[in-house]
Amino acid sequence: MDIRQLRYFCAIAEEGQISRAAQRLHIAQPPLSYQLKLLEEELGVKLVDRNTRSLSLTQAGRVFYQRAEQILGMLQAAASEVKDVEYGVNGILAIGSPPAIGNMYIPERIARFHEEYPYVRFQWREGNTFRVLELLESDMIEFGIVRLPVPAGAYEQLPLLTESWLAVARQDDARWQGKNALTLEELGAVPLILMHRQAGIYCHDMVVDEMKNKGISPDIVCESDNISAILALVDKGIGMAILPESTLSVRPAEDFHRMAISGCQLESSSAIIWKKEKRLSRAAKLFLELF
Incomplete structure (x- = not known):
């Protein structure tokens, strides 16, 4: 087993198809399939379930993928640290964030940083809070933006933003024209689309709990950790x-009607976090100073 095979396997796992993984790796499909077969034979386990259109990881494959991510992440970190010592500020700076709040903070700072340190390359990976924590734990990124809370004691934090949560409807929905706030009773009379709890975000539960305490049964038609999907349903x-409020930046403001929620105080905080006791690269330390 070698590093090349780990990279191949991670590409296959992430793309879900041999053909797409081969395109990403710029190699032909037959040798990629052969390397996967060799890897399974060496480990003595089946890593993927194949069908005619796509493939999925077996339970053993999911475990191996997590470890492979960690190994590749540590290898990349080691290479960056060595180059940093020898040549100064260069290498690859890997960061993560949810899409909307990342767009608020990251592009401008990358532009400023690139002017000062043009030899640093960036890997900016997007995902919800749950995914950013996974990337941190596997050392695939050095720091990430998350919505709080996160497990206590595991991370250093740099606070960013505290914002309100809003009720969001179609701009042309006549029922809400002229309204700046909704009561819990009014929310109980409409279908709701909520962020999925897997994302580590529980703020909307305050609304649901308050409604239930008042004898209101919420009609939750969908939960998702994809903001674009939620807004598409709206x-x-x-x-x-x-x-x-920040999640609405992924679509034009005029597309939706925003209203405060009366009857409960809804706020959510975000922060930049990185693993405690982890040595940050010089590029990461300098980038964090921009915040």
């Missing part, structure tokens, strides 16, 4: 969303 008239 746009289709499927229901009303409860979202942090």
Whole structure:
């Protein structure tokens, strides 16, 4: 087993198809399939389930993928640290963030940083808080933006933003024209689209709990950790969303009607975090100073 095989396997796992992984790696499909076969034979386990269109990881494959990510992440970190010592500020700086809040903070700072340190290259990976924590734990990124809370004692934190959560409806929905706030009773009368709890975000539960305490049964038609998908459902008239204000930056402001929620105080905080006791590269330390 070698590093090349680990890279091949991770590409296959992430793309879900041999053909797409081969395109990403710029190699032909037959040798990629052969390397996967050799890897399974060496380990003595089946790593993927194949069908005619796509493949999925077996339980053993999921475990191996997590470890392979960690190994590749540590290898990349080691290479960056060595180059940093020898040549100064260069190498690859890997960061992670949710899409909306990352767009608020990252592009401008990358532009400023690139002017000062043009030899640093960036890997900016997007995902919800749960995914950013996974990337941190596997050393695939040095730091990430997350919505709090995160496990206590495991991370250093740099606070960024505290914002309100809003009820979000279609802009042309006549029921809410002229309204700046909704009561819990009004929310109980419409289908709701909420952020999925797997993302580590529980703020909308405050609304649901308050509704239940008042004898109101919420009609939750969908939960998702994809903000664009939630807003697409709102746009289709499927229901009303409860979202942090910053998430609306992924679509034009005029597409939606935003309203405060009366009857409970809804706020959510975000921060940049990195693993405690982890040695940050010089590039990472300098980039964090921009915040």
